Amino acid sequence: MARPILEVENLCVDINVPSGVLRAVQNISFSVARGETLCIVGESGCGKSITALSLMNLLPGTAHRSAGKLVLDGQDLGNLREREMSDLRGNAMAMIFQEPMTSLNPAYSIGNQLEEAMRRHRNVSAAEARDRAVFLLEKVGITGARSRLGQYPHQLSGGLRQRVMIAMSLMCEPALILADEPTTALDVTIQAQILHLLAELRDEFETSLILITHDLGVVARVADRVAVMYAGEFVETGTAEQVFNAPSHPYTQGLLRCIPIPGKTKRGTHLGAIAGIVPNLVGRLEGCHFASRCPHVHGACRSGELALRPAFEKSHHYRCVLSPKDCADNLKAGVAA
Amino acid sequence: MSDPVIEARDVTRTFMISSGFMRAKKPLHAVNGITLDVMRGEVLGIVGESGCGKSTLARMMLGLLTPTSGTLHLDGQLVGSADRIEVARILQPIFQDPYSSLNPRKSIGDIIMLPLLVQKDPDPRTWRKRTEEIMDLVGLPARVFNNFPSQLSGGQRQRVAIARALINRPKIVICDEPTSALDVSVQSQILNLLQDLRAEFGLTYVLISHNLAVIEHMATRVAVMYLGRIVEQNETGNLFRAPRHPYTRALLDSVLTPEPGLGVPDTHLGAAYPNPIDPPPGCTFHPRCAAVLEKCPKQFPPTLRANGGMVECHLYADGGGKKARKGNRK
Numbered sequence: 179m180a181r182p183i184l185e186v187e188n189l190c191v192d193i194n195v196p197s198g199v200l201r202a203v204q205n206i207s208f209s210v211a212r213g214e215t216l217c218i219v220g221e222s223g224c225g226k227s228i229t230a231l232s233l234m235n236l237l238p239g240t241a242h243r244s245a246g247k248l249v250l251d252g253q254d255l256g257n258l259r260e261r262e263m264s265d266l267r268g269n270a271m272a273m274i275f276q277e278p279m280t281s282l283n284p285a286y287s288i289g290n291q292l293e294e295a296m297r298r299h300r301n302v303s304a305a306e307a308r309d310r311a312v313f314l315l316e317k318v319g320i321t322g323a324r325s326r327l328g329q330y331p332h333q334l335s336g337g338l339r340q341r342v343m344i345a346m347s348l349m350c351e352p353a354l355i356l357a358d359e360p361t362t363a364l365d366v367t368i369q370a371q372i373l374h375l376l377a378e379l380r381d382e383f384e385t386s387l388i389l390i391t392h393d394l395g396v397v398a399r400v401a402d403r404v405a406v407m408y409a410g411e412f413v414e415t416g417t418a419e420q421v422f423n424a425p426s427h428p429y430t431q432g433l434l435r436c437i438p439i440p441g442k443t444k445r446g447t448h449l450g451a452i453a454g455i456v457p458n459l460v461g462r463l464e465g466c467h468f469a470s471r472c473p474h475v476h477g478a479c480r481s482g483e484l485a486l487r488p489a490f491e492k493s494h495h496y497r498c499v500l501s502p503k504d505c506a507d508n509l510k511a512g513v514a515a
Numbered sequence: 516m517s518d519p520v521i522e523a524r525d526v527t528r529t530f531m532i533s534s535g536f537m538r539a540k541k542p543l544h545a546v547n548g549i550t551l552d553v554m555r556g557e558v559l560g561i562v563g564e565s566g567c568g569k570s571t572l573a574r575m576m577l578g579l580l581t582p583t584s585g586t587l588h589l590d591g592q593l594v595g596s597a598d599r600i601e602v603a604r605i606l607q608p609i610f611q612d613p614y615s616s617l618n619p620r621k622s623i624g625d626i627i628m629l630p631l632l633v634q635k636d637p638d639p640r641t642w643r644k645r646t647e648e649i650m651d652l653v654g655l656p657a658r659v660f661n662n663f664p665s666q667l668s669g670g671q672r673q674r675v676a677i678a679r680a681l682i683n684r685p686k687i688v689i690c691d692e693p694t695s696a697l698d699v700s701v702q703s704q705i706l707n708l709l710q711d712l713r714a715e716f717g718l719t720y721v722l723i724s725h726n727l728a729v730i731e732h733m734a735t736r737v738a739v740m741y742l743g744r745i746v747e748q749n750e751t752g753n754l755f756r757a758p759r760h761p762y763t764r765a766l767l768d769s770v771l772t773p774e775p776g777l778g779v780p781d782t783h784l785g786a787a788y789p790n791p792i793d794p795p796p797g798c799t800f801h802p803r804c805a806a807v808l809e810k811c812p813k814q815f816p817p818t819l820r821a822n823g824g825m826v827e828c829h830l831y832a833d834g835g836g837k838k839a840r841k842g843n844r845k
Contacts, residue, residue: 221700366771370779396771398773438731440770443732445732451700
């Protein structure tokens, strides 16, 4: 595999809250190769958005980031000053947010907002920036691009706004795009179009993509590699095939049983459910974070630190005391039930 | 199937939309001539993109909006002429966002009890007991009785909304995107609960959702809406096995199931959703349709009924079914 674009080791984010320190992200490590798509999937509050914001160094003031290694394309992000970081944002790495209505500035035309990033980072004339904006708007499937430049966000539909956001993220040809729930606010038909577009652009520009979502359907279809996140930790990582065809961690198995699949789950029957609620991340959690909700919990789960361990295949890891064989048996038993 | 509990006949709702200062207002046909029966005991799923009129239809069923034309009968009574309180006894809503549909200043117990007060239930001494019973039924612990909505999780709040809807034992519950704001593990709990309650109380559901996997799992019959019209309607199994309208096919194609290796489907729905103030002529779907015929932009498509289902498309007029299937497989 080529040299990774992004390497992250032992990333932690602590947030100061009135009741103590909330450990939102705990020791996560991953790398993303050029042109690769990593999906981080998890439920609300698991720390996936905080992970994205911490990579962009956009965390709120009460949060503190630490990392063993945080390298983007050979450049150490760990101790950059804010000024140096803002030279990278929108340039070497760009972000697409969930709700395009709130992340676009309503008071500026979209042309203005598209050109701004490029004029900030590159030494280009206004005309050149405009040409690039038109080129990219056409690339993302917006017709009559030149006449659209003068329009304001409120004049565009949700799908169009998200396309503008994507065009904006590509203005400086970043090595890495972070997309945080890019299609959650959109209709299913538009969602399919936007994801199709993202995949196409990723291949064309050889951009690496980190896609953050709670939608397992999106993950399965888009990801090269998947990281399942629960309560601040990665509980399972691997290729999309490994994670979806042979889920090992009880949480991943539980999640996949929760969603109805047309043609597979029997209509009107009970869906799987994960009992209990997400643990409070304020303070130190002993043992497995999923222990309080796990159907296979036993004494050994409640103490010590659990590390990610390899499953049957080398690139597939999960964080559980159960052996790969036990996990496979659980999966089978769960399907039967 | 048994008798209809909701009968909509050619229901239309038009909003007058301002198109700018000193300009004439333009009509927007949010719901444009819908004829629909909801049978007792069934789960009718309504799907469609945002802006297709599904929520407007739901609000008319709830009596929150009056139809501009057409009639809407609820359990034999004409909606609009019937007393609002009377309608609420038969029909209750569950909304999408449990964060904004519960009064933040009232305790959980008060929220769930309110319908009893509104209906002037004659026996106030039993209210508390009945509230606790329904809380138990929807899986809310009794200790949250005096809590406020802000102290509950999203899933628990949706349970409160369900308890409030059911305390007066309505016949019909209109669920408008009941799980869209929830995580998948919570979504499955709420869907299971809705299934159980339906069996227990013999409820009829009108389930509005953009999540086709949820619709497929829950509904017994599905109506597909596009620009204020129902373009296809059928029993769930038939609709998912053999969708007829090109729009239904595109919708089904865009469902992303968690099966890796299949990639993102191309739905061929090139153009954007049209502006509902200025809908395309003829069949309103023709600019996005993969199987468009010559007459589609000119003529409004006929309504065809067959095998208990209904489709509104030129492809199936005068035995054009075969052609249609060929046209779509490319």
